[in-house]
Amino acid sequence: MPSAVAFFLIAVVFVGSISTAARARDITVFAAASLTNAIETAAATYEKETGDTIRLSLASSSTLARQIAAGAPADIFISANEKWMTWLNDQGLLVPGSRHDLLTNRLVIVAPKDSNLSPIKISDTSDLTTLIGPNDRIAVGDPDHVPAGIYAKQALTSLGQWETVAPMLARTDNVRAALALVERGEAPIGIVYQTDAGISDNVKSIGTFPENSHPVITYPVALTGDQSETKAMKFLLWLLGDDAGRIFADYGFEPVATTQANVPGK
Incomplete structure (x- = not known):
C-alpha cells in the first residue's frame, strides 16, 4: 500500500478521540455536477447504513x-478533474494523505432523442460543424473553467477542430447545464x-471522443475539513470501497481503486 494511503488510514484508528461536537456534525460533500445522480444514491445508501447525515x-x-478557498465548510471535495484539486492543494487546503483518484469517465457527443443524426466516428477527419445548422450552437461546459469543457477543448484541439468549433459553442456553467440545452432541443448537439x-431519457449518444485525444478524465477526492473529523474520513474510505464502487459503476463511472478492505476494524 502506498505510504500516503497508510498514513491516511492510520488516522481512522483514533475514532474514540474525537469530541462530542465533532460526532454530531453532518458530513458536507462538495461534488462535481456530473456526479449528481451517482453521489445522491451513494449518500442515501451510506446514510441508511450508518445513520450519519450527508449534505x-x-x-x-x-x-x-x-x-x-473562500472558507465554505466542506469536509470532502470530489472534483471532475485534477486541476481544481491541485489548485486547492497548492493553497494548503487539503488534508495531507487524503487525496485519491476515485473515478474515471469518457467524453461523448449527445443529440436529442428524436434527432435524425446518426452515430459518427470522431476523428481528426470529422467536422462537428456539419452536424449543426449555420445558426445553431454546440452545448458544452465553459472551456475556461468547467472540467468537461476543458476536456472538450483538449480533445478538439488534438483533433485539429478547435479553431473551427470554438465560435459555435454555447458555453454553460457546468456540464449538466449543457446536457439540459440538448434535452430541451435548444442545441442540436452537446459535448458531455x-x-x-x-x-x-431525452438524449442519445452519437459519438465518443478517442481516449488519446484528451487526458484521462479523472475524479480525485480528498478531505478539505478538520483532520480530526473521523466521520468524514470514514465516509471517504467508504467512497473508495467496493460498495460505493458498485453504485458508481451502475451510473457508468469506472472506479479507480478500492481501499475498504484495509480499513481498521473491517
Missing part, C-alpha cells in the same frame, strides 16, 4: 473549489460525459 453541494468543480448521456 451535498453540487456545482461545477471550479465553483466549488473557489467556495472552499458518457455518464450524463446515460442518466438522460
Whole structure:
C-alpha cells in the first residue's frame, strides 16, 4: 500500500478521540455536477447504513473549489478533474494523505432523442460543424473553467477542430447545464460525459471522443475539513470501497481503486 494511503488510514484508528461536537456534525460533500445522480444514491445508501447525515453541494468543480478557498465548510471535495484539486492543494487546503483518484469517465457527443443524426466516428477527419445548422450552437461546459469543457477543448484541439468549433459553442456553467440545452432541443448537439448521456431519457449518444485525444478524465477526492473529523474520513474510505464502487459503476463511472478492505476494524 502506498505510504500516503497508510498514513491516511492510520488516522481512522483514533475514532474514540474525537469530541462530542465533532460526532454530531453532518458530513458536507462538495461534488462535481456530473456526479449528481451517482453521489445522491451513494449518500442515501451510506446514510441508511450508518445513520450519519450527508449534505451535498453540487456545482461545477471550479465553483466549488473557489467556495472552499473562500472558507465554505466542506469536509470532502470530489472534483471532475485534477486541476481544481491541485489548485486547492497548492493553497494548503487539503488534508495531507487524503487525496485519491476515485473515478474515471469518457467524453461523448449527445443529440436529442428524436434527432435524425446518426452515430459518427470522431476523428481528426470529422467536422462537428456539419452536424449543426449555420445558426445553431454546440452545448458544452465553459472551456475556461468547467472540467468537461476543458476536456472538450483538449480533445478538439488534438483533433485539429478547435479553431473551427470554438465560435459555435454555447458555453454553460457546468456540464449538466449543457446536457439540459440538448434535452430541451435548444442545441442540436452537446459535448458531455458518457455518464450524463446515460442518466438522460431525452438524449442519445452519437459519438465518443478517442481516449488519446484528451487526458484521462479523472475524479480525485480528498478531505478539505478538520483532520480530526473521523466521520468524514470514514465516509471517504467508504467512497473508495467496493460498495460505493458498485453504485458508481451502475451510473457508468469506472472506479479507480478500492481501499475498504484495509480499513481498521473491517
